[in-house]
Amino acid sequence: MAAVIPCIDLQRGGVVQLVQGQRKALDGPDADEMLRRFEGFPEIQVIDLDAAMGVGENAALVERLASTARCRVGGGVRSAERAAQLVERGAHRVIVGTAAFQPAFDDIVAAVGPDRVIVALDSKHGQVVVEGWARGVDVAADEVMASFTGRCGGFLCTLVDREGMLQGTDLDWFMRLRHATTLPITAAGGVTTLDEVRALLHLDIDVAIGMAVYTGRLSLDDLRTL
Numbered sequence: 001m002a003a004v005i006p007c008i009d010l011q012r013g014g015v016v017q018l019v020q021g022q023r024k025a026l027d028g029p030d031a032d033e034m035l036r037r038f039e040g041f042p043e044i045q046v047i048d049l050d051a052a053m054g055v056g057e058n059a060a061l062v063e064r065l066a067s068t069a070r071c072r073v074g075g076g077v078r079s080a081e082r083a084a085q086l087v088e089r090g091a092h093r094v095i096v097g098t099a100a101f102q103p104a105f106d107d108i109v110a111a112v113g114p115d116r117v118i119v120a121l122d123s124k125h126g127q128v129v130v131e132g133w134a135r136g137v138d139v140a141a142d143e144v145m146a147s148f149t150g151r152c153g154g155f156l157c158t159l160v161d162r163e164g165m166l167q168g169t170d171l172d173w174f175m176r177l178r179h180a181t182t183l184p185i186t187a188a189g190g191v192t193t194l195d196e197v198r199a200l201l202h203l204d205i206d207v208a209i210g211m212a213v214y215t216g217r218l219s220l221d222d223l224r225t226l
Contacts, residue, residue, distance in 0.1 A: 003041070003042045007209060009047045013058060014028075018164055019165060020163050021049075021160060021163060025211065028214050044065075045074070048062050052131075053131075066089055072094070073093070074094065080112075092116070093117065093118050094112060096118070096119055096120065100120065101130060119151075121141040122156075123140070123158070123159060124160040141155075145180045149183070154186065155177075155183060157187060162189045163189040166192050168192050171196065174187050174203060187200050187205045188208035191207055191208075197218070
């Protein structure tokens with residue numbers, strides 16, 4: 001059954017929310033406080049933004065969170081060694097973006113098993129983007145999903161054009177993705193209202209929630225009841 005997945009994005013040791021992966025919109029409470037607030041949700045998404053962008057890392061904090069709560073962890077997971085280290089230190093699953101389009105991907109899958117791998121198919125202007133959303137890959141998310149069958153346990157699909165904007169998401173896009181694969185999908189990017197969350201859950205798509213929660217547009221208590 002699809003679920004709501006609250007997010008903790010890390011930058012320079014703190015919890016942040018960015019607009020379209022670039023401009024910082026706000027600083028959140030510290031990571032431990034966010035873990036407390038997110039109690040009762042089945043899983044938490046933890047992204048090391050510095051590692052994703054290649055400008056540093058928050059490895060110790062990521063590993064502490066993963067050892068404390070059930071977390072899927074992403075950002076800079078570009079080697080089998082790093083993926084295995086995260087799993088060994090408590091990560092339930094690892095999110096792989098850039099490396100999913102490199103030879104290292106097969107080594108990552110072999111190291112932790114396909115069920116523990118979530119492939120990030122983040123999209124901007126209709127094409128998949130990697131390297132912290134800085135470089136485009138000349139393919140659409142729905143076109144490439146079939147190539148990962150048997151090689152991952154699902155997909156994280158972020159609509160970068162809407163990320164952090166609080167202007168709503170594109171339900172039609174997510175519906176196309178749902179028709180392209182039977183594997184689990186997590187939707188992210190612009191989800192702002194309970195109606196959008198309900199619509200995505202009805203499509204059997206998990207919903208990663210960030211900015212709407214941190215700004216108070218969506219209530220964690222309301223989300224827990226869905």
